[in-house]
Amino acid sequence: MKLKKMTYKTKSLCPECHKTIDAVVEEKDNKIFIKKTCKEHGDFEDLYYGDAKVFERFLKDKYDNTGLENPNTLSTNNCPHDCGLCNNHKSPTILGIIDVTNRCNQRCPVCFANSEACGYVYEPSLDQLRKMLRNLTNEKPVGCNAVMFSGGEPTMRKDLPDIIRMAKQMGFLYILIATNGIKISKDLSYITSLKNAGLDTVYLQFDGVTEEPYHTIRGFNALPTKLKVIENCRQMNFKQIVLVPTLIGGVNDKEAGDIVKFAVKNADVVRGVNFQPLSFAGRVDNKDLKKMRITQPDLMHLLEKQTEGQIGPDDFYSVPFVVPLNLFLERWHNKRLGRLSCHPACGSATYIYAEDEKITPITKFVDVNGFFDLMKQLTEDEEKNHSIWKVKAIAKIIKEIPELVDKAKMPKSMNITKLIINFLKGDAKAMEIFAEKSVMIGAMHFMDRYNFDCQRVQSCIVHYSTPDDRIIPFCSYNYIHRPIVEKKFSKPLNIES
Numbered sequence: 001m002k003l004k005k006m007t008y009k010t011k012s013l014c015p016e017c018h019k020t021i022d023a024v025v026e027e028k029d030n031k032i033f034i035k036k037t038c039k040e041h042g043d044f045e046d047l048y049y050g051d052a053k054v055f056e057r058f059l060k061d062k063y064d065n066t067g068l069e070n071p072n073t074l075s076t077n078n079c080p081h082d083c084g085l086c087n088n089h090k091s092p093t094i095l096g097i098i099d100v101t102n103r104c105n106q107r108c109p110v111c112f113a114n115s116e117a118c119g120y121v122y123e124p125s126l127d128q129l130r131k132m133l134r135n136l137t138n139e140k141p142v143g144c145n146a147v148m149f150s151g152g153e154p155t156m157r158k159d160l161p162d163i164i165r166m167a168k169q170m171g172f173l174y175i176l177i178a179t180n181g182i183k184i185s186k187d188l189s190y191i192t193s194l195k196n197a198g199l200d201t202v203y204l205q206f207d208g209v210t211e212e213p214y215h216t217i218r219g220f221n222a223l224p225t226k227l228k229v230i231e232n233c234r235q236m237n238f239k240q241i242v243l244v245p246t247l248i249g250g251v252n253d254k255e256a257g258d259i260v261k262f263a264v265k266n267a268d269v270v271r272g273v274n275f276q277p278l279s280f281a282g283r284v285d286n287k288d289l290k291k292m293r294i295t296q297p298d299l300m301h302l303l304e305k306q307t308e309g310q311i312g313p314d315d316f317y318s319v320p321f322v323v324p325l326n327l328f329l330e331r332w333h334n335k336r337l338g339r340l341s342c343h344p345a346c347g348s349a350t351y352i353y354a355e356d357e358k359i360t361p362i363t364k365f366v367d368v369n370g371f372f373d374l375m376k377q378l379t380e381d382e383e384k385n386h387s388i389w390k391v392k393a394i395a396k397i398i399k400e401i402p403e404l405v406d407k408a409k410m411p412k413s414m415n416i417t418k419l420i421i422n423f424l425k426g427d428a429k430a431m432e433i434f435a436e437k438s439v440m441i442g443a444m445h446f447m448d449r450y451n452f453d454c455q456r457v458q459s460c461i462v463h464y465s466t467p468d469d470r471i472i473p474f475c476s477y478n479y480i481h482r483p484i485v486e487k488k489f490s491k492p493l494n495i496e497s
């Protein structure tokens, strides 16, 4: 059978019985759909990407990374049931996730991970956590050095600062917590205790700038809590907040632009917005699936409308688009580093430069494609001539970067050539100044039983570390493995930890 344009075959899962089944990702009416048939449970179709043009552009960025030299499991060709990471997995971990508890101080209808819903408490001990962290750093050829503590609600654990301190001492360079912010909002000194322990970033649940979406998504008006978190962080000089909206069609999609504007307004402490289109935790009927399903290109088009055209689909790039920069930096530092090699359909991002509360995507004044072509070229040059490569590379950067920048449109306070050279020299201060004025706008669409694509999960770079010495891709964990792992390592609900 000849495949249609923009079509590929993959494997998926039956939404009913979870068996791995054949699927096809294909174009229809300028959109991309995933279609699959289970012999027992019938046909399923779901919107996969709301704009075929964006999908086509992103697919060109696909990068086949090398997997782990020390996999934890052996594949039986039954992905994603063989996790992991198995010998077939194509990317080491870039961001490790560790659930430190499944207890929570909220009862969100959209949550897939709380103790009340499960009827048990999952809370690994410090010794277990140390082992889970070690399993991440021990990955070969490159150990993971970024970890996010999640849950449940990680701040429910009194020893969270100790856990963060332990991770720092073990060599993690970048430590995040995913939180609803309640505890940070109530206790001004709490964020300082986390920061002093080594916390780098607060990943803050943030579903909108009005109270409406919070009632639907969280069951109460959580907006004042979010505003208080931002105020407390500002007061305690903690400048690394990433806003994380769960985006749901018909619920808070109309606020996407305002969330970006809010981030720009608070750019002194907000480093980014990471939109997470809803992935369905359980079964959902077809009508609700269609109404609530929102894909990354849908978000990009919404942003275009809601920011009066200041930011739109052309400003976004797929996550693996930046691999040429990863490869260049590997040559520069002469060591293997992490590569953002997830499937191009998984995530997308752009940078906004925030000056005078104006939204200026970096794409408006930098030829981003030209910049990444230059990175590719410099990496190729190194292969030819190692000894004087760095000197030549600096000379090329000084000569060519100004040609890639539109000076008339560039924000007044920015000097991009100086920034890149200082970055290569390892001048952290220079990057801090850039970071303080830039806001990352990104999206990652986690998969669910309807849109699950095994090609995507096989290249996943966001992995849970679990107490049974496995490393499990995020989308596979939440859909398949979570209840099994948690039950195995849980205590009955009423036992105090």
Ligand code: SF4
Pocket: 075, 078, 079, 080, 081, 082, 083, 084, 085, 086, 087, 088, 089, 090, 457, 458, 459, 473, 476
């Ligand atoms: S998702 Fe990765 S680790 Fe899991 S079974 Fe598939 S290839 Fe193996």
Ligand code: SF4
Pocket: 342, 343, 346, 347, 444, 445, 446, 447, 456, 457, 458, 459, 460, 461, 462, 473, 474, 475
């Ligand atoms: S977590 Fe899911 S969406 Fe993100 S990279 Fe992994 S497979 Fe892709």
